[in-house]
Amino acid sequence: MSLEVHLFPCLTDNYGLLAHDTATGRTTVIDTPEAAAIDRALEARGWTLSDIWNTHHHPDHVGGNEALKVRWGATVTGFGPDAARIPGIDVSVMEGDRVALGELTAEVIEVPGHTRGHIAYHLAAVKTLFVGDTLFALGCGRLFEGTPEQMLTSLRKLLPLPDDTVIYCAHEYTEANARFALSVEPHNAALADRWEQIQALRAAGKPTVPTTLGLEKATNPFLRWDSPGLRETLDLADADDVAVFAETRRRKDVF
Numbered sequence: 197m198s199l200e201v202h203l204f205p206c207l208t209d210n211y212g213l214l215a216h217d218t219a220t221g222r223t224t225v226i227d228t229p230e231a232a233a234i235d236r237a238l239e240a241r242g243w244t245l246s247d248i249w250n251t252h253h254h255p256d257h258v259g260g261n262e263a264l265k266v267r268w269g270a271t272v273t274g275f276g277p278d279a280a281r282i283p284g285i286d287v288s289v290m291e292g293d294r295v296a297l298g299e300l301t302a303e304v305i306e307v308p309g310h311t312r313g314h315i316a317y318h319l320a321a322v323k324t325l326f327v328g329d330t331l332f333a334l335g336c337g338r339l340f341e342g343t344p345e346q347m348l349t350s351l352r353k354l355l356p357l358p359d360d361t362v363i364y365c366a367h368e369y370t371e372a373n374a375r376f377a378l379s380v381e382p383h384n385a386a387l388a389d390r391w392e393q394i395q396a397l398r399a400a401g402k403p404t405v406p407t408t409l410g411l412e413k414a415t416n417p418f419l420r421w422d423s424p425g426l427r428e429t430l431d432l433a434d435a436d437d438v439a440v441f442a443e444t445r446r447r448k449d450v451f
Contacts (some may be wrong), residue, residue, distance in 0.1 A: 197299055197300055197321050198218040198284030198298075199216070199319060200215075200218055201213060201214065201215050201216070201246065201324065201364065202237060202241060203364065203403060203406070204237050205403075206229040206230040207229050207230050207256055209367050209369065210256055210366055210403065211287075211364075211368065211405060212230065212233055212234050213225065213226040213227070213326065213366075214237055214238065214243065215319075215326070216241070216243055217297050220298030220299055221244070221298070222246045222247065222298035223243040223297075224249050224297050225245060225270075226249050226251065226317065226326045226366075227248075227249070227251055227257035227258065227366060228250075228257065228260030228261050229256045229257060230259070230390075231259070231260030232274075234264060235261060235264070235267065237393075238268075240436050243308060244265075244268065245270045246268070246270055246271065246297075247270055247295075248261055248264060248272045248284075249273050249274075249295065249302070249326070250272065250275075250282050251317070251328025251330075252272065252275070252313060252315070252328055253311060253313065254273075254329070256366075258281075258282055258283055258297070258327075259290070261284050262284045267286045272284045272287070273287040273304050275288070275289065275306070275314070275315045276289060277313055278312070278313030278424055289304045289315070290306065291304060291306040295317065297319075300319055301321070302317040302319045302326075303317070304316075304317060304318075304322070306350075307330040307350035307354070307416055308341075308342050308346050309330065309336075309337065309339055309343070309346045309348075309350045309351075310328075310329045310330055310336075310337030310338060310339065310340060310342065310346025310347070311329075311340060312342060314328060314330055315328075316328060316354070318357070318361075323358060323360055323361045323362060324364070325354070325357065325361050325364070325409070327363055329366055330350060330361070331351065331412065331416075331418075331419075332367060332369050332370070332373060333363075333365060333369070333370040333373065333404050333407040333416075334370055334373035334376075334390075334415060334416050334417075334443070335370075335373035335416065335448070336351065336416075338449065339445060343437050344442035344445060345366060345382055348437060352432065355413070357409055359409050360408055360410060361409040362397045362406045363406055363409060363412065365405055365406075365407075368403060368404065370398075370404035370405070371394060371395075371398055372417075374390065374391050374394050375451075376416050376417070376447070376448050378391060379451065380417050380427075380429045380430065380444060381417055381423060381425050381426050381429065382429075383425050384414075384415065384423075386414045386415050387414075390411070390415050417434060418441065418444060421437045421440040422437065426440070430447075
């Protein structure tokens with residue numbers, strides 16, 4: 197089994213993500229921020245779009261659904277209880293359901309918090325995870341419809357996956373996220389090293405996505421609620437995990 201992922205810029209700071217099963221030629225796009233950019237990417241690769249996998253309903257994630265469905269005849273998959281907010285949905289899925297891409301299979305993981313109906317797609321056979329706006333490189337999504345407790349529960353679902361799981365998120369937010377991460381965990385040596393790498397990548401015009409779960413666990417403050425250094429900065433040494441996560445998210449919102 198082999199998966200080829202093509203990442204390319206869309207809109208202001210979104211990424212388009214094409215996932216291609218090399219054995220069968222089937223191709224899905226994870227969310228549809230910009231139909232024209234997705235069309236160009238497909239044509240450049242010589243791929244035919246068979247599927248659209250939506251992670252959540254925000255316009256920069258479903259805005260191209262209908263145009264792409266008309267052009268390519270693609271099947272739209274999304275979270276069943278949120279179907280009314282996902283244009284053109286054909287297949288409704290929930291926690292634990294499986295979605296096929298040729299010979300590959302993705303398991304659906306419900307990860308509410310950013311929105312109440314957010315899902316991620318995990319292709320275990322190729323150690324790949326498409327997380328939408330739940331988890332970013334060095335960040336996590338704003339809590340537009342969910343609570344800190346919900347988001348913490350969602351992120352905890354991802355932690356048992358292998359550390360070498362490759363994570364594709366939907367935005368290039370990493371520089372700003374790194375500056376915040378350094379403000380709340382300034383003595384994290386792994387984070388300091390990563391900051392240097394991020395600056396070099398961005399100076400060269402290169403993306404900081406994808407990342408890996410292991411790297412995020414070592415450097416992302418939103419996965420480090422048990423870090424003594426983070427807790428010291430927040431003055432929450434003895435607080436529960438939800439309180440630490442909530443204060444980290446509050447500080448990021450005003451950073």
